[in-house]
Amino acid sequence: KTGTVGSAPWVERDREVVWHGMTPYPASLNPMVVSRGEGPYITDEDGNRYLDAMSGLWCVNLGYSERALAEAAFEQMVQMPYYPLSHTHKPAIELGEKLNTWLGGRYRVFYSNSGSEANEAAFKIARQFHAQNGEPQRWKIISRYRAYHGSTMGALAATGQFQRKYKYEPLAPGFVHVPPPDCYRCPFGKQPGACRVECADMYEQVINWEIPETVAAVIIEPVITGGGMIVPPPEYLQRVREVCDRTGVLMIVDEVICGFGRSGKPFGFQNFGVQPDIVTMAKGITSGYLPLSATAVRAELFDVFRDTEEYAHFRHVNTFGGNPVACALAVRTLELMEERNLVERAAVLGARLRERLSVLAAHPNVGDLRHFGFLAGIELVEDKTTKTPASAAFVGQVIARCKQQGVLIGKNGDTVRNLNNVLTLCPPFVVTDEELDFIAQTVIEAISSAR
Numbered sequence: 450k451t452g453t454v455g456s457a458p459w460v461e462r463d464r465e466v467v468w469h470g471m472t473p474y475p476a477s478l479n480p481m482v483v484s485r486g487e488g489p490y491i492t493d494e495d496g497n498r499y500l501d502a503m504s505g506l507w508c509v510n511l512g513y514s515e516r517a518l519a520e521a522a523f524e525q526m527v528q529m530p531y532y533p534l535s536h537t538h539k540p541a542i543e544l545g546e547k548l549n550t551w552l553g554g555r556y557r558v559f560y561s562n563s564g565s566e567a568n569e570a571a572f573k574i575a576r577q578f579h580a581q582n583g584e585p586q587r588w589k590i591i592s593r594y595r596a597y598h599g600s601t602m603g604a605l606a607a608t609g610q611f612q613r614k615y616k617y618e619p620l621a622p623g624f625v626h627v628p629p630p631d632c633y634r635c636p637f638g639k640q641p642g643a644c645r646v647e648c649a650d651m652y653e654q655v656i657n658w659e660i661p662e663t664v665a666a667v668i669i670e671p672v673i674t675g676g677g678m679i680v681p682p683p684e685y686l687q688r689v690r691e692v693c694d695r696t697g698v699l700m701i702v703d704e705v706i707c708g709f710g711r712s713g714k715p716f717g718f719q720n721f722g723v724q725p726d727i728v729t730m731a732k733g734i735t736s737g738y739l740p741l742s743a744t745a746v747r748a749e750l751f752d753v754f755r756d757t758e759e760y761a762h763f764r765h766v767n768t769f770g771g772n773p774v775a776c777a778l779a780v781r782t783l784e785l786m787e788e789r790n791l792v793e794r795a796a797v798l799g800a801r802l803r804e805r806l807s808v809l810a811a812h813p814n815v816g817d818l819r820h821f822g823f824l825a826g827i828e829l830v831e832d833k834t835t836k837t838p839a840s841a842a843f844v845g846q847v848i849a850r851c852k853q854q855g856v857l858i859g860k861n862g863d864t865v866r867n868l869n870n871v872l873t874l875c876p877p878f879v880v881t882d883e884e885l886d887f888i889a890q891t892v893i894e895a896i897s898s899a900r
């Protein structure tokens with residue numbers, strides 16, 4: 450029914466004025482005109498209702514109609530809608546305290562509006578930290594091929610998906626990439642469980658090649674979400690932490706997607722027994738209801754920014770970062786998650802999804818199933834032996850079939866070769882068991898019916 454009465458005039462108007470950066474041009478000509486949200490469902494202007502198994506763009510963890518969030522925002526909006534953090538306000542303080550509890554350590558929190566900006570701030574903080582410690586030549590940032598860290602010049606430079614980058618280069622200099630911990634397509638030709646986790650060794654190798662005294666930080670997601678749901682071997686993050694400790698390099702963990710319960714723990718890194726120096730977060734911090742992001746920096750690192758020397762502080766103006774309405778909404782988001790035990794619920798839902806999808810392991814077009822908390826990636830192949838990726842047409846059919854059945858799913862993968870052959874699932878934490886089973890069943894049937 451899409452494109453009929455209700456949405457048609459809006460689609461026409463959209464075509465004249467709205468620039469869609471996430472959708473290739475021809476596909477962007479027929480957008481859904483999304484007009485309502487309720488729990489895990491969205492409804493378009495034509496009255497079609499969909500179960501949103503991607504939580505918007507990996508963020509609407511509490512679902513679409515949480516009045517308590519709207520009320521928290523409204524109350525703050527009428528009381529004090531805006532003041533810059535050149536001074537302070539209660540929501541920023543309360544949120545900083547709450548984040549410290551969730552992070553399980555002492556962190557100083559810098560606020561921005563998006564994941565990209567949180568990462569930009571992290572890079573600048575890492576460089577300035579070293580400069581103030583007498584090592585101004587430490588400026589390089591190590592990240593991974595296939596990782597996604599944002600769209601601004603620095604965050605895109607850290608991103609390891611060159612299809613997204615090459616038309617905008619040169620980006621920021623000083624960003625160096627290492628191979629991803631892709632056990633299904635191991636860059637080192639090893640079999641899972643029969644390797645020395647060479648992908649973790651690469652950090653030390655590359656840092657040594659670059660000269661450790663020139664490297665400021667590594668940035669790493671607990672699992673690579675946007676580049677094909679790549680889940681590392683269990684010891685990987687710890688090994689990277691050890692390399693950082695040995696070489697004096699800071700560890701930035703990008704929790705933009707994995708944070709706030711998505712991994713089944715408050716933060717993704719907590720699954721791997723490491724404590725990062727800097728944690729960046731966005732998306733789920735407000736359940737997507739308002740823009741907000743945070744760069745949390747270990748308290749000991751912040752100490753060098755207290756220097757009495759002039760301009761030792763972190764000089765980074767951000768007009769809207771830490772907006773009181775967004776912070777109040779974030780505090781409420783985290784309170785609701787605590788009151789409703791949603792982190793634990795996400796872990797339970799993740800285990801159920803894993804179990805429901807496990808039948809796909811035997812499917813001839815499913816090369817690999819990957820899970821992390823309440824996230825799933827299904828790598829589609831033409832041929833299990835050769836691991837030839839499924840065609841764009843095949844993947845497109847699966848996604849279209851799911852949509853026809855009322856379930857919205859995502860896809861991504863190795864954008865270097867434009868191979869978006871990994872289906873992604875990231876449902877809101879408010880889905881019922883039955884809704885989750887419906888998502889899983891719909892995906893299974895869609896894969897089975899595609900040709």
Ligand code: PLP
Nearest residue numbers: 563564565597598599675705706
């Ligand atoms: N980091 C990761 C892991 C992301 O997935 C994203 C966005 O999808 C970002 C950073 C950038 O966040 P934003 O789009 O809010 O700038």
